[in-house]
Amino acid sequence: MTDLTPHLAFCRRLLCPDDLGHAVSAEVRSMARSLLENSPAAGALIYLAGPMTGLPDFNRPAFFAAEARLRDLGYSPINPARNGLPLRAPWHHHMRRDLGMLLACAQVALLPGWETSRGARLEVSIADALGMRVCGVADWG
Numbered sequence: 001m002t003d004l005t006p007h008l009a010f011c012r013r014l015l016c017p018d019d020l021g022h023a024v025s026a027e028v029r030s031m032a033r034s035l036l037e038n039s040p041a042a043g044a045l046i047y048l049a050g051p052m053t054g055l056p057d058f059n060r061p062a063f064f065a066a067e068a069r070l071r072d073l074g075y076s077p078i079n080p081a082r083n084g085l086p087l088r089a090p091w092h093h094h095m096r097r098d099l100g101m102l103l104a105c106a107q108v109a110l111l112p113g114w115e116t117s118r119g120a121r122l123e124v125s126i127a128d129a130l131g132m133r134v135c136g137v138a139d140w141g
Helices: 005-015 026-037 039-044 056-072 091-103 118-129
Strands: 045-049 076-078 107-110 133-136
Touching: 045 056, 045 091, 045 118, 056 076, 091 118, 107 118, 118 133
Parallel strands: 045 076, 045 107, 107 133
Antiparallel strands: none
């Protein structure tokens, strides 16, 4: 089992207004609060990574379907399509928010086509460097 102490500490930082709390959306703070309140399930946190830019509706239907599948399997998916930013916000704003969400997780589930996404490749690179489990959404079961 992965030591979740750093991830739960990060969630606590998200809620602290004098720390990172001022930089995140209410939705992300709500997710962090929920994760802390349900910390026994925190080991099941899985970040979703996949292509968004240039796809119809930013590929949100695929992200929502993957989120539902993983939730049905008992995991707690963290979905960057729910990062609280406007869809048309600059790419680097989304990445800053999404990387914070990634760091709260211990695992990454990849959506099809992730290899073509600059952001997903960055997320996978960071996850690999941090020793996170990384595999396709279909491989979780």
